[in-house]
Amino acid sequence: MTFKRPDGRKLDEMRPMVAKIGVVPNADGSAMFTFGKTVAIAAVYGPRLLHPQHMQDPKAAILRVNYDLLSFSVADRKKPGPSRRSQEISKVTEWALSPALDLKEFPNTVIDVQIYILQANASTRVAGINAASMALAQAGIPMKDLVCAVSVGKMDKDLVLDVNDEEEHFEDGEGATDMATARLANSDKWTLLQLDGKIQPELYPKALSMADKAFAKIYEVQKKALKDVMEEEK
Amino acid sequence: MEKFNEKNNEETYEDFTGVAEPTSRTVVVPGEVIASGGDFLAGEGARKEGDDVVASRYGLAEKIGRVVKIIPFSGAFIPRRNNVVIGRVNDIVHSGWIIDIDYAQNGFLPLMESPRFVNKHEMDQFLAIGDVVAAKVWSVSPKGIDLAMKGKGLGKLEGGFVFRVNSSRVPRIIGREGSMINLIKEKTGCNVTIGQNGWVWVKGADIDSELRARRAIEFIAEKVLVSGLTEKMEKWFGENK
Numbered sequence: 001m002t003f004k005r006p007d008g009r010k011l012d013e014m015r016p017m018v019a020k021i022g023v024v025p026n027a028d029g030s031a032m033f034t035f036g037k038t039v040a041i042a043a044v045y046g047p048r049l050l051h052p053q054h055m056q057d058p059k060a061a062i063l064r065v066n067y068d069l070l071s072f073s074v075a076d077r078k079k080p081g082p083s084r085r086s087q088e089i090s091k092v093t094e095w096a097l098s099p100a101l102d103l104k105e106f107p108n109t110v111i112d113v114q115i116y117i118l119q120a121n122a123s124t125r126v127a128g129i130n131a132a133s134m135a136l137a138q139a140g141i142p143m144k145d146l147v148c149a150v151s152v153g154k155m156d157k158d159l160v161l162d163v164n165d166e167e168e169h170f171e172d173g174e175g176a177t178d179m180a181t182a183r184l185a186n187s188d189k190w191t192l193l194q195l196d197g198k199i200q201p202e203l204y205p206k207a208l209s210m211a212d213k214a215f216a217k218i219y220e221v222q223k224k225a226l227k228d229v230m231e232e233e234k
Numbered sequence: 235m236e237k238f239n240e241k242n243n244e245e246t247y248e249d250f251t252g253v254a255e256p257t258s259r260t261v262v263v264p265g266e267v268i269a270s271g272g273d274f275l276a277g278e279g280a281r282k283e284g285d286d287v288v289a290s291r292y293g294l295a296e297k298i299g300r301v302v303k304i305i306p307f308s309g310a311f312i313p314r315r316n317n318v319v320i321g322r323v324n325d326i327v328h329s330g331w332i333i334d335i336d337y338a339q340n341g342f343l344p345l346m347e348s349p350r351f352v353n354k355h356e357m358d359q360f361l362a363i364g365d366v367v368a369a370k371v372w373s374v375s376p377k378g379i380d381l382a383m384k385g386k387g388l389g390k391l392e393g394g395f396v397f398r399v400n401s402s403r404v405p406r407i408i409g410r411e412g413s414m415i416n417l418i419k420e421k422t423g424c425n426v427t428i429g430q431n432g433w434v435w436v437k438g439a440d441i442d443s444e445l446r447a448r449r450a451i452e453f454i455a456e457k458v459l460v461s462g463l464t465e466k467m468e469k470w471f472g473e474n475k
Contacts, residue, residue: 022308029308047310047338049338049339050338100264102290105312106312107376108338108339108376109339137264137291137292138309139310140291140292140293140308140310140312141291142279142291143264143290144264144265145264145265146263146264146265184265185265186265186266222263223263223266226261226263226292227263230261230294
């Protein structure tokens with residue numbers, strides 16, 4: 001028997017996505033990206049001068065990502081401020097985004113990316129990456145490509161796409177596994193594979209091809225959001 | 235003061251390719267293939283990948299003859315050689331002035347660039363901290379940004395006020411061959427200098443005309459993609475006395 005998803009989705013169906021750019025007027029670039037009830041906003045500032053000076057790279061700008069859940073984003077109030085979890089996610093997001101960027105033009109500077117989760121319903125880090133990649137594009141940072149990210153899960157023995165909160169806590173059979181994945185939109189360069197749980201090696205290629213199909217859809221949503229803003233202005 | 239905007243601040247299509255008009259314009263996102271096959275050349279904001287010309291930035295891709303370049307709509311100011319910028323004096327050092335030009339690095343204006351003799355011990359007699367200047371980017375290197383102040387329309391800006399718009403909107407505010415900026419000057423009677431970094435200096439006979447010029451410029455900055463904007467602005471000046 002296949003796993004029945006609590007919200008009635010098909011196994012390879014994502015939650016509805018919404019993308020919007022220019023949500024933070026004071027930033028150089030900003031974007032919002034949602035997977036169903038998960039809402040992430042990203043704001044990009046810079047390139048700007050980096051202090052302390054010993055962190056500066058004389059060959060290129062550095063990317064500095066700060067990811068955080070806002071205190072009201074989860075059912076139990078999240079204590080504000082950095083935590084072990086948010087620091088880890090900030091770092092993996094940085095690694096997921098930096099292969100897409102071309103920062104040689106701005107030596108000794110920093111590009112700050114702030115990712116805030118307004119509402120959390122699992123898959124927050126991938127929503128954050130999707131938002132950040134659009135925000136970086138809007139900030140006019142030279143980029144090789146956009147970055148698309150999605151989570152793939154395994155509920156008991158079945159692979160599912162875009163895990164939600166209820167599924168994340170699934171405990172029957174083999175239990176719940178979820179894996180955050182990210183890839184450059186127009187190439188096969190994967191920039192994030194973060195497995196939480198257990199998965200059979202045979203299932204791994206299948207999980208990645210599921211993510212591949214999702215990236216095509218996410219890319220269209222991101223592209224449309226970036227292009228629509230220009231149409232609206234006309 | 236008026237002349238340099240038209241002559242130096244404007245990058246015309248002719249300068250770029252020798253072809254007068256772009257053949258096509260589309261909005262592109264980074265990584266998108268703009269043109270493939272043939273012998274297209276990648277201009278600013280684009281790169282070559284095999285036979286394809288691929289976008290490196292988000293903006294409006296223009297094909298002008300064989301060259302494909304991208305005009306950005308948003309993002310921070312990135313200085314280029316020969317950009318006219320407006321900045322504020324941040325510090326005075328022994329050999330010149332440090333100018334904040336709204337970029338990650340400050341600009342350096344050497345003492346030699348002052349149009350008249352300046353006593354090394356009284357440099358603030360010419361430019362004091364907080365003074366606003368119009369200068370030209372002389373060179374951009376990893377060591378820093380050097381500024382020059384010799385040229386028409388450059389120098390200390392006295393009176394009036396300075397405000398900021400998004401730097402990517404500056405070419406539109408100037409208009410083709412300076413048509414837009416000339417219209418604003420003509421209709422408001424104000425003296426206007428626009429830096430490529432998005433700082434705008436306005437000085438007029440009275441505060442009302444200065445504020446009118448500011449409203450006009452901010453209106454253009456909002457409506458950057460509208461075509462035939464110069465005609466629309468003629469109308470705007472009729473409605474906003």
